[in-house]
Structures are given as C-alpha cells and as structure tokens.
Amino acid sequence: MKYIIPIVALLMTVAVGCQSAANEAGELPESLEEKRALLKEKRSSLSRLTQEVEELEKAVAKQDPNMVAKNRKLVTTAPVERTDFMHFVEIQASVAADDYLNVTSEVAGRILNLTVEEGDNVRKGQLIAELDLEQLDKQMAELEKSLELTNTVFERQKRLWDQNIGSEIQYLEAKNSKERMEKTMETLEFQMTKSKVYAPASGVVEDVYLQSGELASPGMPIVQLLNPNRLKAVADVPESYLRAVKQGERVKIAFPALDEEQMATVTLIGRTIDPSNRTFDVEARIVASSRLIKPNLLATMYIKDKEAKDVVTIPLEMVQQEVGGKDYVYILEDGKAGTFARKVYVKTGDAYDGRIVINSGLEGGETLIMQGARGLANNEPVEVKQEG
Structure with missing residues (x-):
C-alpha cells in the first residue's frame, strides 16, 4: 500500500509531461474541456506577447530612431468624415x-386578313384585322327585297288613304312596316362598317389569339395589346x-x-x-x-x-477585430520620432453598401489608416505613401 501513492504521482507526472509535449508538437487535446483550457492559455500568451512587442518597439524607438525610420511601413490614409447614413x-x-387591352370584333365573321404579329408596335387607329361579313351581305340583299315590297305596299295604301279609301289602321300598319324595315337596313349598314377592326390604343402586340381563317365572335379577343x-x-x-x-x-x-x-x-x-x-x-x-x-x-x-444624420462612417473593411471580440481601427498620429499608427477601439452600428456607422471611438476629423492597416501594431511607426 505504501508504494501505491508514489506510483500514482509518477503516472500523473508522466501524463502531464506527455500532454505538454503533445501541445508543443501542435497536437490538439481530445476533450472539450482540455481544448477550452488550451485556448484560454494561448489567448493569454498572445496578449502577453503583444504587450511585450509594443514595449520593445517603444524602447527601440527611443534608443535608435534611425533604425525605426528605415523600417516604417508604408500606408495610405483618408480623413474620417461625418455624413448622412442611409440603410436600404x-x-x-x-x-x-x-x-393590358384586348382588341375584339363587334360582329361575327371569318378573319380574312390579320395585319399584325406578336411583338409589333401599333398606333391608335391602325388596322388590325379584316373580317368576311358574307352572312351580313346575304341579310342585306334579302332585306332590300323585303324593303322594296314594303315600300310598294305603303305607297299603294297611302294613295288609297289619300282618296279616303280603306281604313286608317291599314295605312298605319303599312307605314310602320316600311319604317321598321328602314331601321333594320340602317342597323345592317352600320354592322357592315365593322368589317375592319382597328387598334383602340397605341401599344405592343403581346399575344395573338386568332389567325387568318378563324372565326371571330363579338367580345372574343383577336390580339392583346400592352x-x-x-x-x-x-x-x-x-x-x-x-x-x-x-x-x-x-x-x-x-x-x-x-x-x-x-x-x-x-x-x-x-x-x-x-x-x-x-x-x-x-x-x-x-x-x-x-x-x-x-x-x-x-x-x-x-x-x-x-x-441617420451627421454620423461618422468609414469603410467596412477597415474595422478589425481582436481575438476577444473588440473592434478597432488604426488612425495616424504625429510623434517626436515621426508618424505612427494608434490603435483606437470603436463601437459599430449599422452597415450598408460597404460602409459602417461608428457609434463611439471616432468623432470625425481623424486620419484613418487605409491600405496597410492589416498587420499593424499599436504605436508602430508608419510612413504615408505618396500618390503618383
């Protein structure tokens, strides 16, 4: 029993050593808890190293300004402006x-000629189609014969009535029959004028519903105009x-x-x-x-x-993020040894079309480092690249 405790301690030491060796070799632990612990440790190391680098840079800048000037990173800049921001x-x-407008015929008839095709531009009053009104022609001929007889009967009845021969009712019936026939003739003559279909408005022929040779009916669309x-x-x-x-x-x-x-x-x-x-x-x-x-x-x-009116906006790609989630940008500052990059933490708002609103951290009027901002360190000496 007295050997158990030393053996357990020895095994634990060997396990910790193996884990450290595995981490140093780049191997990740298997359990989630071990990964979280390793991530926390690495973040702490990164933060400590970043702070040490910044302190070393400051020390080098004080003791050897010439060396710092030679190693200045070239950057481009742009002024930070306050503008109106709109989000869409x-x-x-x-x-x-x-x-949409349907072109229709007012009378029934077979289409003799369709003058338009799909996609044609038409103007108001342009001829669209011609109809064969053969049935109306036959009705017209038949009506003309009937009207001749009706006129003959009326004229004879009128002569008798003028001589006080015959009854008044016979005269009125003949007169009414004649006038009724004349009105029917007027209707047929009006319908005959509808043999041609015209565009009621200007537009483009969107659809053609009937072709030449097909029968058109009143109210049935022949073409559709747009x-x-x-x-x-x-x-x-x-x-x-x-x-x-x-x-x-x-x-x-x-x-x-x-x-x-x-x-x-x-x-x-x-x-x-x-x-x-x-x-x-x-x-x-x-x-x-x-x-x-x-x-x-x-x-x-x-x-x-x-x-938003009168707010600070900058290009979206200029906002960088730390491992901990904080957003920051670099602005240009003047120092005793020359210009350098200063890290500024910002709080961002809405973004649209490549620009983002800065709610705090920038007030406008600063000089924002643009090209070359990635990879900079706080207080790192920089040199503004001259255009051209």
Whole structure:
C-alpha cells in the first residue's frame, strides 16, 4: 500500500509531461474541456506577447530612431468624415403591366386578313384585322327585297288613304312596316362598317389569339395589346417593414439581368397582410427605358428602412477585430520620432453598401489608416505613401 501513492504521482507526472509535449508538437487535446483550457492559455500568451512587442518597439524607438525610420511601413490614409447614413433593405420584385387591352370584333365573321404579329408596335387607329361579313351581305340583299315590297305596299295604301279609301289602321300598319324595315337596313349598314377592326390604343402586340381563317365572335379577343409605358415593379414586402414604406416616396429599382437601375415612385401599398407569408404588396411605377424591360422580368426593390444624420462612417473593411471580440481601427498620429499608427477601439452600428456607422471611438476629423492597416501594431511607426 505504501508504494501505491508514489506510483500514482509518477503516472500523473508522466501524463502531464506527455500532454505538454503533445501541445508543443501542435497536437490538439481530445476533450472539450482540455481544448477550452488550451485556448484560454494561448489567448493569454498572445496578449502577453503583444504587450511585450509594443514595449520593445517603444524602447527601440527611443534608443535608435534611425533604425525605426528605415523600417516604417508604408500606408495610405483618408480623413474620417461625418455624413448622412442611409440603410436600404433589398426585396425581390418583378415587373408587371398595368395596361393590358384586348382588341375584339363587334360582329361575327371569318378573319380574312390579320395585319399584325406578336411583338409589333401599333398606333391608335391602325388596322388590325379584316373580317368576311358574307352572312351580313346575304341579310342585306334579302332585306332590300323585303324593303322594296314594303315600300310598294305603303305607297299603294297611302294613295288609297289619300282618296279616303280603306281604313286608317291599314295605312298605319303599312307605314310602320316600311319604317321598321328602314331601321333594320340602317342597323345592317352600320354592322357592315365593322368589317375592319382597328387598334383602340397605341401599344405592343403581346399575344395573338386568332389567325387568318378563324372565326371571330363579338367580345372574343383577336390580339392583346400592352402599353409599354405603363409598367410597374411589384414586391411582397415583409410586414416588419410596414413603417418603412410610404406611398409617394422614391425607391430604387434594379434589374439584375439587364445591369440597369432607375428611381421609381411608390404608387400603391397593399391594405392587407398575406397570412401565408406575412407580406404586403408594394407597387412602384417604372419607366420602360428600353424594350428589354418586360412584364415578369425579375427586379430588386431597395426600400430605405433606416436613416441617420451627421454620423461618422468609414469603410467596412477597415474595422478589425481582436481575438476577444473588440473592434478597432488604426488612425495616424504625429510623434517626436515621426508618424505612427494608434490603435483606437470603436463601437459599430449599422452597415450598408460597404460602409459602417461608428457609434463611439471616432468623432470625425481623424486620419484613418487605409491600405496597410492589416498587420499593424499599436504605436508602430508608419510612413504615408505618396500618390503618383
């Protein structure tokens, strides 16, 4: 029993030594607790080494300024400015047409000639189709014969009535039959003028429903016209942005497939929330700057949801982060031995389009180190690279 304790102690010593040797060889421990302990130890060592490096740099700078000047790192700088910051949310949208128009015939007839094709531009009053109204022609011929007889009967009945022969009712019936036939003739003559179908408005032929030789009926569309100047961008916006969207405000619409964008005005905000996806409709009027902007084209709607006046903003890539999670930047300072980089801890805010808001740490007017900031140390001597 007296040998057990020394043996256990010896085994523990050997295990600790093996673990240290494994860590020195770059091998990671297997358990999570051991990894956490090792990470904590390494962070502590890194912080201590960084502090020692900074102290050594200061000591070298005091004793040998010439040597420090030779080893200055070249950097570029830019002034820190206070500007207005705007944040936009990107919503997928699509192009829709607000002005579709069906061109129809007012009478039934077979299409003799269709003068347009899909994609053609037409102007208001342009001939679209010609119809064969053979049935109306036959009705017209039949009616003309009937009208001749009716006129003959009326004239004879009128002569008898003028001689006080016959009854008044016979005269009135003949007169009424004649006038009714004349009105029917006027109707047929008017329908005959509808053998040609004209465009009721200017636009582009979007669809062709009937071809030459097919039968057109009253109200049945022959072609569909689209007004390319009446397009809109439609987006389903999440309900969390209800306060961000206002009717009449300007939004940016981008068309990724065309590498094109334009500003548009919000014309409609949906009054209901879609329960299936918790979104509401937003429409913005757009301009068809080219024939490539077509209905159902994918677009992106940029809606401004945040805005800040007179704040400090810097390029997003200039913000660096320590192992502990603190954000910092380097600014240029003047010292007795020349310019050097000073590390400044910052608190960041919203970011958009490559720029980020600095809530604290910078006030504006400082000189921010840009190119060359990565890999710098606090109080490291630097030299500003001259442009050109």
